Each structure stands twice: as C-alpha cells, then as structure tokens.
Amino acid sequence: MIVRRLRCASILLPGNDTLRRRRRAGLRHGSSVMDAFALTAADREHGSLHDNRGGLSSHDTQPAEDIYGSRHEESSEKMLPFTDGAYCGGDEAEGGQHCVVEGKRSVGEKDETQSLGLSARTLRDAAEREIKAEIERDSRDGVAAIPPLPPSGWKVQHPAGSNYFVMTRTLRGGAKSAEQQTRRYQSVHDVFLKALKGNQRQKVLRDTKRREEKEEQQQQQGIQGQMQEPARKVMDDITSSSSLQSRGSFKKMVVDYTGQNQHRAVLREMTDSNDAEHVDRMDVCLTVFAPFRVYDPSFHDPTVNICEWSSFDVLVRKKMAAEKQGSSGRTNNTLNSLAHLVHDRALCMFVRLASVNSEMRIRFIQFLSINEAQALEEHACFGRGEPGFLELMRRRRQMRARTRPFRSLRRYDEPLTLLHEAPDTQDASSTSPLAIGSQQGSRGSAYELLTECFDSTGEYSRTLCYSGPYLSELSKEMMGALQDYLQGDLALSQELCEYVCQMQFFLEQEEYMAWLGRLRHVATVASERSHK
Incomplete structure (x- = not known):
C-alpha cells in the first residue's frame, strides 16, 4: 500500500508542475480568450491521464479523493484572461461571455439604424426630385396646369x-x-297632336276651295239685274253659314288623361283659354x-x-x-x-x-x-x-x-x-x-x-x-x-368624352402628387428618428 501511494504521488507531482508552467506562460505572454480555452483543454488532458492512472488502484479510494480535491482546488484558482486579473468561478465566466455577446448585438442594432436612416434620406431626396420634375412637366412658362372647363350644364x-x-x-x-x-x-303625345293639326289644316283647305268654286259658278250664270239683290242675300246667308261651319272646324282640342279612362288618351274640346294645359x-x-x-x-x-x-x-x-x-x-x-x-x-x-x-x-x-x-x-x-x-x-x-x-x-x-x-x-x-x-x-x-x-x-x-x-x-x-x-x-357628346379623358389624366396627376407628398413625409420622419 505504501509503495502504490508513492507511485501515485510521483505521477501527480510532474503533471501539476507542467500545468502550472503552462498557466504562467500564458499569463506572461498576454491574456486572451484562446489561451483560456487552451488551458482548459490541457486541464482536460491532464484529468483524463489522471483518471487512467487512478483506475489501476480502484480498490484504494484514498488517492482518487486526493486527485479530485486537487483538481477542484486548481479549477477554483484559475484566472480568466478577460477579467483583468480578477478571479471568478465557472458561473461568473459564463456571465462575462454573455455580456460580451450583448455588446455585439447593440453594435449591430446601431448599424441597422444607420442603414435605415440612410435609406430614408435617399428615399426622401428621390421623392423631392420627382415632385420637382412633375411640377416642371405639368407647368408651362412657370404657370401650373389648369383643369379643363366642363361642358355647359355639367x-x-x-x-x-x-x-x-x-x-x-x-x-x-x-x-x-x-x-x-x-x-x-x-x-307619342307630340306625334298625336301633330297628326291632329295636319287633319284640321287639310279640312280647312277643302272648305275654302269649295267656297271659291261656288262663287265662280254664280258669276258665270249671268243673272239679271232685277234678280241680283235677292240672289246676293241668299249668297250672304250661304257664306255666313259656311263661315260658321269653318269656324267650328277650328275648335281647339286637347288630350285628356284625367277622365275615367286614366290609362287611355281621349280628345276633348277646349272650353276656355285657362283650359290650355301643357304637358310637363x-x-x-x-x-x-x-x-x-x-x-x-x-x-x-x-x-x-x-x-x-x-x-x-x-x-x-x-x-x-x-x-x-x-x-x-x-x-x-x-x-x-x-x-x-x-x-x-x-x-x-x-x-x-x-x-x-x-x-x-x-x-x-x-x-x-x-x-x-x-x-x-x-x-x-x-x-x-x-x-x-x-x-x-x-x-x-x-x-x-x-x-x-x-x-x-x-x-x-x-x-x-x-x-x-x-x-x-x-x-x-x-x-x-x-x-x-x-x-x-x-x-x-x-x-x-x-x-x-x-x-x-x-x-x-x-x-x-x-x-x-x-x-x-x-x-x-x-x-x-x-x-x-x-x-x-x-x-x-364627343365633347363630353374628351373632357372625361382630360379630367381623368389631370386628377390622376393631382392624386399622384399628393401620394408623393405623403411618401416624402414618411421618409422625412424615418430619417429624423434615425438621428435620435
């Protein structure tokens, strides 16, 4: 038992010395995260070697306890290179790495904000140039375009x-x-009245023609002088009666929709001047x-x-x-x-x-x-x-x-x-x-x-x-x-169609100008927020 313990001690002493030398060399040449990872890898190699050596004396538990105890003490004494000479455990090391990652994220967010602000300023400048170009295209001699006048009545x-x-x-x-x-x-009402007036005009023309023919026949007969006066009286009576008949033919007729037959147009004689109704x-x-x-x-x-x-x-x-x-x-x-x-x-x-x-x-x-x-x-x-x-x-x-x-x-x-x-x-x-x-x-x-x-x-x-x-x-x-x-x-008419086409173009240009103004406003707000 004493011999085996001496053998284990002889194996541990050189291993601990080499590990300490590597740590001191890493601290001497400069601290970095890669050196810490290298030391951790060397520690793992030493631990695996120690486990293999300790497996030979599995029936004796005392050396294994000494090995684990020394390893724990050594791990607690490690000095991380990015802590500026401060000692910390495993949890504190993980927290330090987390702080470094958060710092990198904040830098990325700043870059994104700057790129967004640059894009917003570019968009704002492009919108302003487009607005100026539209104004120049729509204007002539410095005067803005005037909408066309609508047709009369519209x-x-x-x-x-x-x-x-x-x-x-x-x-x-x-x-x-x-x-x-x-x-x-x-x-239909206008056509009906037109036909009625035409029939009345033809009837009047026929009556006047007959009266003229009768007068010509009486003049050709050669009535004697003693018979002229009674004949004239008779002719006067005839002409008066014919004139009455002709006057009766000139009676004005109107179309009546207000009678019992409301759905049929009926002609009736006009009674007085106030009865001259007009169809609206x-x-x-x-x-x-x-x-x-x-x-x-x-x-x-x-x-x-x-x-x-x-x-x-x-x-x-x-x-x-x-x-x-x-x-x-x-x-x-x-x-x-x-x-x-x-x-x-x-x-x-x-x-x-x-x-x-x-x-x-x-x-x-x-x-x-x-x-x-x-x-x-x-x-x-x-x-x-x-x-x-x-x-x-x-x-x-x-x-x-x-x-x-x-x-x-x-x-x-x-x-x-x-x-x-x-x-x-x-x-x-x-x-x-x-x-x-x-x-x-x-x-x-x-x-x-x-x-x-x-x-x-x-x-x-x-x-x-x-x-x-x-x-x-x-x-x-x-x-x-x-x-x-x-x-x-x-x-x-064709005039209305031409006006509709011109107004469609003019109002669409007006809405496009308003849309460009809103786009410039949004880009301006985004660029101002990126500066803050």
Whole structure:
C-alpha cells in the first residue's frame, strides 16, 4: 500500500508542475480568450491521464479523493484572461461571455439604424426630385396646369383622395333641355297632336276651295239685274253659314288623361283659354361615374394598335317635374295621375361607355328597377341563394355611410365620410314596390346596391341582372337609334368624352402628387428618428 501511494504521488507531482508552467506562460505572454480555452483543454488532458492512472488502484479510494480535491482546488484558482486579473468561478465566466455577446448585438442594432436612416434620406431626396420634375412637366412658362372647363350644364365633383370623379346634370323637361343638339325624339303625345293639326289644316283647305268654286259658278250664270239683290242675300246667308261651319272646324282640342279612362288618351274640346294645359315631361338626372381607368390595350395584346382606352359609366334616372301653378290656382300637370306608375317602377338605365382615341363607344346598356331588386332580395333571403349578395345587404343595413358634400379639387384635408349606425328600419323585402316608391326619396337596400357605382359591390350586384345583348350583334338601325338618343337627347357628346379623358389624366396627376407628398413625409420622419 505504501509503495502504490508513492507511485501515485510521483505521477501527480510532474503533471501539476507542467500545468502550472503552462498557466504562467500564458499569463506572461498576454491574456486572451484562446489561451483560456487552451488551458482548459490541457486541464482536460491532464484529468483524463489522471483518471487512467487512478483506475489501476480502484480498490484504494484514498488517492482518487486526493486527485479530485486537487483538481477542484486548481479549477477554483484559475484566472480568466478577460477579467483583468480578477478571479471568478465557472458561473461568473459564463456571465462575462454573455455580456460580451450583448455588446455585439447593440453594435449591430446601431448599424441597422444607420442603414435605415440612410435609406430614408435617399428615399426622401428621390421623392423631392420627382415632385420637382412633375411640377416642371405639368407647368408651362412657370404657370401650373389648369383643369379643363366642363361642358355647359355639367357639375364636377371629386372626393379628396379617391380614385374617381362624378359629373351630374339635370335635363329639365326631358330631352327638351339638350339645347346644343337638334331634337331627334318625339313623344307619342307630340306625334298625336301633330297628326291632329295636319287633319284640321287639310279640312280647312277643302272648305275654302269649295267656297271659291261656288262663287265662280254664280258669276258665270249671268243673272239679271232685277234678280241680283235677292240672289246676293241668299249668297250672304250661304257664306255666313259656311263661315260658321269653318269656324267650328277650328275648335281647339286637347288630350285628356284625367277622365275615367286614366290609362287611355281621349280628345276633348277646349272650353276656355285657362283650359290650355301643357304637358310637363319628367326631368332626367344624369350621373357620370368616371374612375381612373386609362390604359393602353396594346400592352396586353401586341396585335392591337396603340390606343388610349378610358371607360366611364352613366346612370340615367327620371324624377317628377316641378309642378307649376296655373292662372286658376290649380296645378296644370296632365300627367299627374300617371306619375305614380312611373315613380313606383323607378326604372333607370345604366350605360357603360368607353372613349377609344376620342371616339365614344357603347359597351352595354342595362335597365334596373325596384322590381328586379325586389326579386333579387327575395331570392337571396327566402330562396337562400347568392350568399354574397345577402351579406352585402346585411352590411348595408347595419352600417351606412353619410357622405358630406363633395369637396373642391384642391382641398385634401377634410374628412370624406362619417359612419353612424342606421336606425332599425323595416325590412325592404317585406314591403311592396309601391310602398317603397311612395317614400320620400327612399329606396330599398337592394335597389341602392344595384345603382351603386362607387365600389365593387355595385358591379357585383349588377352581374345578377341581365346586362343586355352584345351591341355588336344589333342591327345598324338599332345602333344608330341608340347613338342618336345618347348623343342627341341625353347630350352625351364627343365633347363630353374628351373632357372625361382630360379630367381623368389631370386628377390622376393631382392624386399622384399628393401620394408623393405623403411618401416624402414618411421618409422625412424615418430619417429624423434615425438621428435620435
């Protein structure tokens, strides 16, 4: 036992001496993290050698305890090179390494902040240069571009920040207000009166011709002098009676809609001068919805020549004409009894047009009414069809947007809409079309969805209705009549199409300038924060 202990002691002494020499050499040449790792590796090698040597005397536990005790003492006496001569244990060493990693992260974050600030300043400078370039392109001789003037009678409305503009016009008395165009359309009432006047004129001409023939015959007979006076009396009586008959033929006739047969036009004799009633036609309200959809189809199809394609929609509605007071104090509106029939149906025409190289083209014509909206709503609610349409109606009833009057073209700082909860109104599907039409300017939710032009919900709703035939399949006579009605009676002329194209370009440039201003503001804020 004594011999074995001496052998173990002789083995430990040289190993401890070599380990101490390496530590002193590492501290002498300079402290670093790699030297500490090298010392730890040498310690592990020495520990493995010690374990192999100690395994020979496994039946004696006393040397192993001495070896482990000495190893623990040596490990507790280690001096880390990055602690500036301070002694610390294993946990403190791990904490020191953690502090070094956190320091590296903070430096990386500073680099990212600096790069972000540099990118923000570059973006700000680019936005400023683009704004100056746009101003120079739009101006001429230092004067900013001026928007074109709209055609006479049209009002332009553009909500700030939107992607569309709206034009409105009201034709008083229907097609009679198209002053610049010749009258190409005549109602049934006008045609009937024209034919009646023609028949009366022909009858008067026949009577005068007969009277002249009788006078010529009497002059040719050569009546004697004594018989001239009685003959003259007889002729005077004849002429007076014929004049009375001719006067009776000139009695004025008017078309009566107010009798018992309200749905049929009946001629009656005019009694007095105050009975000269005038038929007031309904006012036509035109709404042009023009989104910024100007593009070149040749980009998508190389077989198409370069052209400028811009599309816009027109909604044509009719409303009751303002009632006028006659001399007798009552309203002279002969169509008053038939007004509710037109008003209850609320038939409107939705026309989708396109301007191709300043040439107006008709894409399709669709007719919408409250009856169709009623059928769609009943199909969605009770027939359990079209869940998307049903969801749109639910959202429209729950939350409605109350739009303020449209702002001017250059006021971008005012809010557009204010949302508020709509009161609990009666379900539109439970009311009849007549009841809906009799309300004061109110319409059902489905009808509002059909006539909505300002978002995709209106386009989706209109796809559920018949959009009309392909206009290319119509006859030339039908196409000519449609173009005459749109251009002549509704005043949708080439001048209007050209104005729509110019206004689309101008307003899109205005919105692009506003977008560049917002981008410059965001880049400026980001660059200022990076400096702090």
